[in-house]
Amino acid sequence: MSLILQIETATTSCSVALARVGEVLDFKEINARNIHAEVITLYINELLNNTGISYNDLDAIAVSSGPGSYTGLRIGVSTAKGLCFALDKPLIAVETLEAMADGVINNPGFFADDKTLLCPMIDARRMEVYTALFDTAGNRVRETAADIIDENSFADYLQHHKIIFFGDGAEKCKSVLSNNPNAAFSDDFTNSAIYLTEKAAQKFADGVFEDVAYYEPYYLKDFIAGKKAL
Template identity: 90%
Template structure:
């Protein structure tokens, strides 16, 4: 038995979900920039109150670990660690791109094609994205990387596979990749804490917990602060 609070703040989506034994009970989310710090704790309170669940009833806290927005990840992981410290509960971390892939695989209407690969993309800057490749069973085919997308990106994979691109980084890549007949795009994808559910339940069962004191988000690359406009 597991009752897990799940937190997703790695992208523009600020989302929290409550899952019991690998099944989502309820969730709250908003897809908007620069609002995560303002709503995250309110959403958690509302979610638990609506379900009639006390904080101490939780068995673990799961968080989307990145890569993604530096600020968003700091907010999500800090919130998760704070709850783990206060409640003496274990912390589960799930890579954001992997969770996104599972979100598509488990979505209503998704038809698995054995020749298809899934390519979640998170917007980095300009034509750069955080991305990886997964098959339709959720197995990793290409490691997570920060890629600058051009007309040759994924050429070796697109030669033999249809690739479904999705996430907030995929939209800006359309103009470059959409000419390839094996490239497809999922336009309405919004990241969600509900996508953490399957891996969170598996990690809880396997006791795959993080060291709360030392855990840090998976930034993938160093944060570079922009200059403030005068």
């Protein structure tokens, strides 16, 4: 039995969900920039109130671990760690790109042959994205990387596979990749805490938990602060 609070703040989506034994009970989310710190704890309180569940009823806290927005990840992980410390609950980390792939695979309307690959993309800077490749069973085909996208990106894979690109980094890649007949783009994907459900439930069952005191998000790249406008 597992009752897990799930937190997703790695992208523009600020999302929380409650899942019991791998089934989502309820969720609350908004897709907007620079709002995560303002609403995350409010959303968690509302979610628990709506479901009649208390903080002490929770069995674990799961958080989207990155890569993604530096600030968003700090907010999500800090919130998750604070709850784990206060409630003495275990912390579960789920890589963001893996969760995004699960979100597509588990969509009831998703149909694809076994040669199709999934490419979640998270916006980084300019033409750079955080990305990886997965098959339709959720197996990783290409490791997570920070890539600068050009017309030759994924060329070897696109020769033999249809690739579905999705996520908030995919839109800016259309101009250089959409001419390839094997490149498809999903325009209606929004990241969500509900996509953590499968991996979080499995990690809870296997007892795969993070060290709350020392856990840090998966930034992939060092944070680079921009100059403040005068």
